[in-house]
Amino acid sequence: MTTIPKIPRRIVTGHKNGKSVIAEDAIVNNVSEDFPGLVISDIWSTDSMPVDLEKETRIPNTAIPHTPVNGSYFRYVHIPPDKDLGIMPTSAGEPHPLMHQTQTLDYIIILSGEIYLILEEGETLLKAGDIVVQRGTNHAWSNRSDTPCIQLAILLDAKK
Template sequence: MLTNRRVVTGHNEEGASCVVFDSTMDALPLPYPPVALAWVTDGLVASNEGSDDTCTAVPSIELWNAHNAKFILMEMQPGDEHPTHQTDTVDFAVVLSGHVRLTLDTEEVILGPGDLMVDRGARHAWNVHGNEPAVMVAVIVPAHPRSGKDA
């Protein structure tokens, strides 16, 4: 289970840089592999004002399709299935450990530690390739829907 530390910086009342949050990230209660939400911006052009924790949203498809950026950490165990899905986003992902199988409509790709993937709204699914858990980090940003997009 995810137990990663999250350190968020900001500014104090005098304008000096400081740590605003230093805590363990909890996995979101989702019906598929654990995802921890490290940060959510308040819009496409993020604000660095305030000191509110933006990671209190209830997970839903609306959260993933909202017009803001998300920074997530995902852990998958062998046998876990991250279901086929498609969102109006561009996802920038990095495999930190283990190996994952990226399944697309026309092919499969095996990704390992250090491999980068940019998903441009393509229908896809994830699962672990091998017997070791896999951990990925991703930044998800909104995108215009693709014309002719399949449901």
């Protein structure tokens, strides 16, 4: 069984002398761990549409992303089990302690493990291969399993 790393390798392509080349091949260095084991690696960001292919917009890595106006944000997230984060199950009617909202359209792909997507009214269990289209809703992630969940998220700035 292949283990997925907490921090991914990023390969960036580019052009040199009119030919396509590998411009960068390295482990991602824009990484945060705001809670032990909850590792967020920000892979790439843009700040315009259409995108300037020669520009990389580096922005601070934070638990709650601040997607640039007219931009995008690409992140890799390693989410440990709730019990490893010290998150206890909430009582009925109480919001999840990591509930948050961003003004973005998010495409989220579950790569491995499983996780619950929690909304203000309802929740659903997601497994590897599932895809979420998250449209600016108040939400949280709850990993109630014994293994980490890996997800990729692409966030696009949305109209307010």
